[in-house]
Amino acid sequence: MSSVAALEDAAMELFLEQGYQNTSIDEIARRAGISRATFFNYCDTKSDVLWVDVDRALASLETLLGSALSLREALHSVASAQPRERIPLVASQSEAMGLGDELAASAGVRLDRLRLIIAGSGVEHQDVWLVLGAIVGALVSWARAPSPREELVGLLDEQLQRIRGALGQHSVATLF
Amino acid sequence: MSSVAALEDAAMELFLEQGYQNTSIDEIARRAGISRATFFNYCDTKSDVLWVDVDRALASLETLLGSALSLREALHSVASAQPRERIPLVASQSEAMGLGDELAASAGVRLDRLRLIIAGSGVEHQDVWLVLGAIVGALVSWARAPSPREELVGLLDEQLQRIRGALGQHSVATLF
DNA sequence: TGAATTATTAGACTGCGTACATAAATTAGG
């Protein structure tokens, strides 16, 4: 098992047992069998351990868009790679971890990263926040849905179709 | 001058002079003529000092919605109260302060607060992120526009009109 | 004026995140 996965498991266990605030990086590292210093070789901050999967997906998106794919194609590719049955625990167990404002704060970093991705993909300036809202809305409703979930790709398309009429032609060209 | 305004001024000066990361709460408090301990009587966190005006507006929104106004009325009221010529410095000077991820993180907290407001105002579940995107898009484009700005209310109405067709009837009822 | 309430302050403490130096482990080449 890769060390970052071991960190995720150890952290999630502790967060669910004791809460996020009451769990120190020391404890996470100890349970994962590494030192505190090594923790920071895998995660820059304590909250990063919640978002490993999401950050990986965002990195994929950036890579795909860097190789001249359209936003639609890149989204489709990354969305298809997400398993329907196992979603990031931050999406399903966030209340149980007692995250408080750390959830919204660390989510904000990922939201901004996605915003930059959208803005750099050909979506028009005045459409970026709308597209962001549609995509995140789809992601959230997908993550919150009970298993068995439908395919994420379908939900994404559905949400984006709803705002198609509100978008400029360049935006439509990259998204449809 | 209220002490929180003095804190804002002192903090903004220092952030612009030295950057956000290189400015300690001690320095902010000292320049504002208070002690570090007192700083925390006015702001819970260092980044809160960036968002005093925004948090005040959000609190107004919550108050107005608590007194049975529709979301449209509450938004209109709060938006009309924002001066066109003076916007929160976090919106216009964020790059110069070297905020880094702290901007997205602290913005995420406010975004989530606004999301909760929208969700509690009668907007349908599946429309919340879309409405949030439209509203934030309007706010951002308003804040980024050069002076003299048009009225925020107009921009808000304009952005919301664009997604009207995508919303359910309950959402439309609270927003139009 | 004196009491009660509130605002301010000092100081100690936990823990995050950084910096830097050191040591172990892995890989590569001869």
Added chain:
DNA sequence: CCTAATTTATGTACGCAGTCTAATAATTCA
């Protein structure tokens, strides 16, 4: 197989954010 180079893991010290508690000043009010 051994050594050198590189990567990965670790120890330690530090600055600073945010919390807590207790004590002091300032303000309000009877």
